[in-house]
Amino acid sequence: MDYSPVTSFRRPLRAADLAPKPKATVSPLRPAISKWDVLQELAVARVQFGLTDRDLTVLQAMLSFHKGTMLDLAAGELVVFPSNKTICHRLNGMPCSTMRRHLAKLVSAGLLIRRDSPNGKRYLRTRGAQRVAFGFDLSPLVTRYVEICEAAEAARATEETIRTLRESVSLMRRDLAALADLGAELQPQAGLWDALSDQALLTARTLRRKLDIDALKALELELAAALKQAEFALSDAAETNEMSTSDDQNEQHQYSSKIDKSESRTTSDFEPTASSNIRHADRPDHRQREGKEARSAPQNPPPAISIDRVQELCSEMQDFANHPIRCWNELLHAAENVRPMMGLSEDVWRHAKSTMGAENAAVVLAVMLRDFQSYSSPGGYLRTLAQKAGQGAFDLSRLINIRQVRAA
Template structure:
């Protein structure tokens, strides 16, 4: 632990209340707190925007950490490093002395390090007879260790927001492509409606896309694009059904026969699938062959009309269902709770680090399954932690199965719900 007395700055630098509060916060380290200094530094880099530090300041922090002899920062050991300006400049990629002092001040202002000045302002350590350090003067890393939990949560939230923003940009690209091509299809098919007005609405929505997109600015744009796309699909489906009905009525009239008036072939249109069956009348008393909604009908002179495909969305599971099946994940959300998908993805990144799942494995799962599904899988892995030897290997295996369309979230969630509720288990048997 760091000493409890207050250190004032050397020379003409004044002592302020803010400096006193930062020193006290740096001393407030829970007992037995340890962190890998390089993993913690990676979290600081991830949370750079939230900590308001520059990349050059992080270069200086990297150099300071390299002077700490142990791999783990520990509250039970000394956390003061005491490099000279010349040594620190060399490890900071040859940074000039004036620039070095400026970025050290940025790190102190951000509450990541603090000064512990000696009586003469020099940085050094006094060793005892056993060779250990009795007293050291320089820069203390205690504030960094004290804020480790806060920094990790901030980094996880920023990483989750970045993944969500990337997924939203991908959806935006798909919606733009779909909507533009659907409008072109409506114009070519001469669909009843004001296509010019729809095209104008589409371009007005695109004009609202900002250059520097954020989750908050993209969300309403995506909602409007999805609504417009759905409206055009419904309009095209209605147009296709009306043409099918018109074609079917003309074919029914051609197929009516004087005998066998109760035959199904006289009351139902026949759906032909082969070119050789075009124009062939159904046999009396036989049921016409129906190939389902994907069949194609032939009008007069062999013209063909394809039925518009149905738009099917993948089955999704509500957030409440995921939390009911995997309640342990809520302890790792911001403030110990999960109120949204963003909170769930933030908690999943914290759990990923805790279970030693590599970032590459989680990014691959997010790319294949989607950010929400990958976060749900991490929640399931946490819930079944005692049954899984290697969380990272298990996640990679599920990702490979998902690429082959051999994995679904439903059975995994249902199994967890049955394990928690005997009533659900009896209902499913």
């Protein structure tokens, strides 16, 4: 049949129906294509054509009514003419209204063309060599095959870009969370780390959704700025810790092979005699200087609790001791063993022992071990207690009383 109608059977004419349709021309490079290859590419590019998986299921059923695997325009018209009942049966009992809605979606997308007969029926009429079919024309799948393939490649490129961005954002979020935890341990007084930790948590929740490229790029920029801020703050903290270390760690042994003549004198020339020691001790200024030195020396009070009471309240420390804990030295040895397992650095532990005393620091570690899961930053907590002890504001009895209330 030479005439191609514009209207469909018992359907109103729309302005879109008057738009020029792509002509079915045979490509010299690809005269025939596989119908399953077209369906596979459409499955990848379905979003660009506004289709769903259900639409493609109906299209797959329509392709199954075409005999053969290849769609060849040179062989004649590619028109299939199954009835609605037959189509629904091939679609495993899909309701007819649902099937017709999906067919209308495929027609509006330009992937199928209706070839309606004068009475709206679908059939094939042959008269000698002449063959006229009324139904659905599959020729747009051939004429638009290049367009479909390009859309599928663009969809694959977009999916790859999204996958790469999601991986990058996920790794940046993990690094930000780790830096926030480290910063909270090194500088617990700074409020920056809580904000960075919250940002990492919110980013993890955001990644649960299906994000587009623009949203992922915005997240990547935000995380990059946050990582730069965290690294800058940690570098300042490292420099501060280096400057605050004691001079004893920087001392070096100086040895000279040259012998000074002034040093060749006997040590007896420099050692004071007993009588001179007595005279110096009797001097008032000497007694006053000794009293000042004694008052300026740090005094660490003994623990305000017995070793047996520590064992009763914090029996977990016994698991890390080589022998039963019966004295303060054995408790201190057990604290030295458990300290690395609790994630406490050597500097924090040394500072705690110097400010509050070794025995008191061991008792604090035993109390922390008892409720270790409740401390978000054990190192920061111990550093804060050590600072209070250095200022004279640390009270071990109050800590023990709180522990007794919790145990009760």
